[in-house]
Amino acid sequence: MALAHTILATLGDEAYSGYDLWKKFSQTKACYWQASQQQIYRELGKLEKEEAIDSEIIAQKGRPAKKIYQITDKGIEKLKNWVLEPAEPMAIRExxxxxxxxxxxxxxxxxxxxxxxxxxxxxxxxxxxxxxxxxxxxxxxxxxxxxxxxxxxxxxxxxxxxxxxxxxxxxxxxxxxxxxx
Amino acid sequence: MALAHTILATLGDEAYSGYDLWKKFSQTKACYWQASQQQIYRELGKLEKEEAIDSEIIAQKGRPAKKIYQITDKGIEKLKNWVLEPAEPMAIRExxxxxxxxxxxxxxxxxxxxxxxxxxxxxxxxxxxxxxxxxxxxxxxxxxxxxxxxxxxxxxxxxxxxxxxxxxxxxxxxxxxxxxx
DNA sequence: ATAGTATACTAAACAAATTGAGTATGTCAA
DNA sequence: TTGACATACTCAATTTGTTTAGTATACTAT
The missing domain is CATH 1.10.287 (Helix Hairpins)
Incomplete structure (x- = not known):
């Protein structure tokens, strides 16, 4: 499914923490993909397990430490292959x-x-x-x-x-x- | 959620079998709700359990028997209460x-x-x-x-x-x- | 005869999404 | 100093949605 791929696509430009991604999603990504904080954290866990992304813990002053994620070559490959497949139009449930x-x-x-x-x-x-x-x-x-x-x-x-x-x-x-x- | 309510709303006009509902969904309901056959059958089972609908088995000539469902007073009440609640705009996942x-x-x-x-x-x-x-x-x-x-x-x-x-x-x-x- | 299609329904596994409860740190204003 | 808010993340239960595999009857065209 495409949440994983949306995350990969976003991490393709820059490293983000789960929290950063969540804010990005509620802002600029909102026109094509909506996901909750929990969904994003879970998906990041899965992607890290399959080595499509890797992480690094960054200490911050005056804020809790954050775990930032980067896309790996494996992740880029995964995203690329997915782009080549046809996409189904979104199901309407209004x-x-x-x-x-x-x-x-x-x-x-x-x-x-x-x-x-x-x-x-x-x-x-x-x-x-x-x-x-x-x-x-x-x-x-x-x-x-x-x-x-x-x-x-x-x-x-x-x-x-x-x-x-x-x-x-x-x-x-x-x-x-x-x-x- | 609204699959149950879409079914209730549809049964409000006429009695339908699961199969009929599925066809109705893939045709005229498609502009606001999409659901698979399996989802519809499962939802019908749930709705019958909670007595929002009841069923009747109808024998047919030249075709398998079908189980048609009718909305109950309890079901109408359920639908009515739901209509009064605010609705969230659909989540975009394209x-x-x-x-x-x-x-x-x-x-x-x-x-x-x-x-x-x-x-x-x-x-x-x-x-x-x-x-x-x-x-x-x-x-x-x-x-x-x-x-x-x-x-x-x-x-x-x-x-x-x-x-x-x-x-x-x-x-x-x-x-x-x-x-x- | 038999393959394909339409009708009509059931069951079960799996994936994805939602909901709610937590943990913890730090800022800022009343 | 208390409460609200923002940052930053985790866990678990439940619901919803998808996928796959069945059972069974009957019509139609080859």
């Missing part, structure tokens, strides 16, 4: 939509407010991505191939949040209408 | 994007062809949804509230596939460009 098809069981305002709440969440996330875009990708024409790849994932996140916001607007408008039946 | 950030490990054509393949998958799914839209929702103004809710989920699926196609186009264009660096 709780909100299950609630929408069950919406008639509750007062109309419940689902409308919930969609509005989601609209806000996606608007917030979109502004985070747009901020990253402005800060890190001011001039697309000057990007290296590797940077373009990262930028493409950010654009995917921006597209996703925009699509979600549009759908929320459409759904609110559709479900707010007066219905004779 | 293998393709992990491959995109690792794309520099393979020849450029590998990732471009893979994105093109995904573009085709999403184009195919979009046309399925549009066909359903034309067949089942020719006149939105005549829909009941309950039907509008179902239609809203279809519109979400249509929006999703459209967004995916647009992103594939953008990514192919971005990554195909000549890069000096």
């Amino acid at each position: 709780d909100l939509l299950v609630k929408v098809i069950s919406a008639h069981l509750a007062p109309k305002s419940v689902i409308l407010q919930e969609i509005e709440r989601h609209r806000q969440i996606h608007t917030q996330q979109l502004s985070v991505y747009k901020e990253i875009e402005q800060q890190n990708f001011p001039d697309v024409s000057k990007l290296s191939y590797k940077q373009k790849c990262i930028y493409a994932t950010l654009r995917c996140g921006i597209g996703y949040e925009s699509y979600r916001i549009s759908w929320c607007d459409e759904a609110i408008s559709l479900l707010s209408e007066e219905t004779s039946k | 293998d393709l994007l992990v491959k995109v950030i690792s794309a520099h490990l393979a020849p450029k054509s590998v990732i471009l062809q893979e994105i093109e393949r995904h573009r085709q998958i999403h184009t195919q799914q979009l046309s399925v949804y549009k066909e359903i839209e034309q067949q089942n929702f020719p006149d939105v103004s005549k829909l009941s509230y309950k039907q509008k809710c179902i239609y809203a989920t279809l519109r979400c699926g249509i929006g999703y596939e459209s967004y995916r196609i647009s992103w594939c186009d953008e990514a192919i264009s971005l990554l195909s460009e000549e890069t000096s660096k």
Whole structure:
């Protein structure tokens, strides 16, 4: 599965501790992979066992020591082989939509407010991505191939949040209408 | 979790067997919930144990007998309570994007062809949804509230596939460009 | 005849994800 | 000095999802 590979890909650029990875995931990686702290620590343990990564303990002043991980040649090989395999599109499992098809069981305002709440969440996330875009990708024409790849994932996140916001607007408008039946 | 609730919501309209539900899931439910046959059968077993649904075995001519399930009052109550709770936005875990950030490990054509393949998958799914839209929702103004809710989920699926196609186009264009660096 | 496909369901092992409880250190503000 | 928060990591239980392997009936095309 791809959590291992996302970690490998991230460690390909720089050494990170589990905690650093977790923060990275909740920030810039969020547009394509979400994982909890526990998942990341467990996966790091597994990857170290199979020697795809190795670790080093770094003492810090004024902070607990941290264990930073580096990708090994074996890990690079593993990642490379995986990239060559075809990827399945993500499975859609959207709780909100299950609630929408069950919406008639509750007062109309419940689902409308919930969609509005989601609209806000996606608007917030979109502004985070747009901020990253402005800060890190001011001039697309000057990007290296590797940077373009990262930028493409950010654009995917921006597209996703925009699509979600549009759908929320459409759904609110559709479900707010007066219905004779 | 929502597989149980998706099943309950589906059984709210009509009695289905596990096999029927599975087909329903791979067709019209696909825009908001995906589940395998095995998952559905297991979930049905659980739901029956907790008396949210009950079953009846129906003999058929020229086919194996089937076990059809109906929602109980307890099940309706369970679904209703769940609808009132807030829903978390779906976690994004998109293998393709992990491959995109690792794309520099393979020849450029590998990732471009893979994105093109995904573009085709999403184009195919979009046309399925549009066909359903034309067949089942020719006149939105005549829909009941309950039907509008179902239609809203279809519109979400249509929006999703459209967004995916647009992103594939953008990514192919971005990554195909000549890069000096 | 038999191979392939569709219907209809069960079981079990395994992998991945979630949830909750802990441990420990250090900063900062009330 | 107490409580909240951030850093940094571990362990265990449970749920959810995937994979593989079955059983069994019946239709259809070769």
